[in-house]
Structure formats: C-alpha cells, structure tokens
Amino acid sequence: MIELYHVTKRYERDIVALSDINLKIKKGEFTYITGPSGAGKTTFLKMLFAAEQPSSGQILISGRNISRIRPRDIPFLRRQIGVVFQDFKLINHWTVFQNVAFVLEILGAGGKDLRRTVLSTLKRVQLHHRIDSYPQKLSGGEQQRVAIARALIN
Incomplete structure (x- = not known):
C-alpha cells in the first residue's frame, strides 16, 4: 500500500509543486495521475521512488516511511514500484x-x-x-x- 499524509513539496520559497496531499493506494490498485503541465505529477512520482523528498509530510510504502530510507535501500524500494519515465536528454546546466x-x-x-x-x-x-x-x-x-x-x- 502507498500512503501519503499531508505531503507538501516546495522548490525554493515561492514554488509549491504539491500542497498537503493525502492519499491511499491499495496493493494491486491501478492508478492514473492526470493534470495540466506544472500540476506536480512528475514531482509526485519522483517522491514515490525516493528521487526527491517531500518538504513536509510522510510517504509510506508497505508501511515504511521512505523519507528515512537509506540510499543503499532505494533500489529495493524501486523494485516494488513500477514506474516508466521518458528521458528528454536535456542538458541540465543549459537554459x-x-x-x-x-x-x-x-x-x-x-x-x-x-x-x-x-x-x-x-x-x-x-x-x-x-x-x-x-x-x-x-x-x-x-x-x-x-x-x-x-x-x-x-
């Protein structure tokens, strides 16, 4: 089960990607995430597989708080979650x-x-x-x- 309790993600002081999200996804449940560009969909997914951490709140996967996960345990977490991302091959240090x-x-x-x-x-x-x-x-x-x-x- 995936559980989010009062999850907020801020980038800098004035950019709020997610605000006070509460959600439960049961084991075996198939879930879609939709919304306009900039709504926080990618940020949400990145937090689920520990590529980013919430600014506040808790994310539990199978009862484990992943905000406290050790870096060496992240690959094991990711094996429990099926996520497919596209790589746009952008150069991060270029505008x-x-x-x-x-x-x-x-x-x-x-x-x-x-x-x-x-x-x-x-x-x-x-x-x-x-x-x-x-x-x-x-x-x-x-x-x-x-x-x-x-x-x-x-």
Missing part, C-alpha cells in the same frame, strides 16, 4: 534557450536569425516565458515541451 538553440548552432546558424527562430519555436510550445530557466526548474511537461521545441527546430 531552455540554449537547449533549443543547440541544434541550430551545430548547423552554423547564429545571431538574430537563431534567436528569432528559437523564440518563435518556444512560443509554439508555450514556453517563451521560461527561456532563461534551467531544466531542473521546469515541470515534467515543460521539459517535454523543450524536447519537442528542439525536435521542431531541427
């Missing part, structure tokens, strides 16, 4: 702009044309307001849209 512009730079583009093309593509995927953000500051859906923008630009 959204740099991740999208990379392909054009390799092809020899530069200057105003490069900037205009990248901005136009980011507008198409509704990410122009995140141009200076880094991948780890984006939601899973936003990261996916950066990868889509990079594919479109190519």
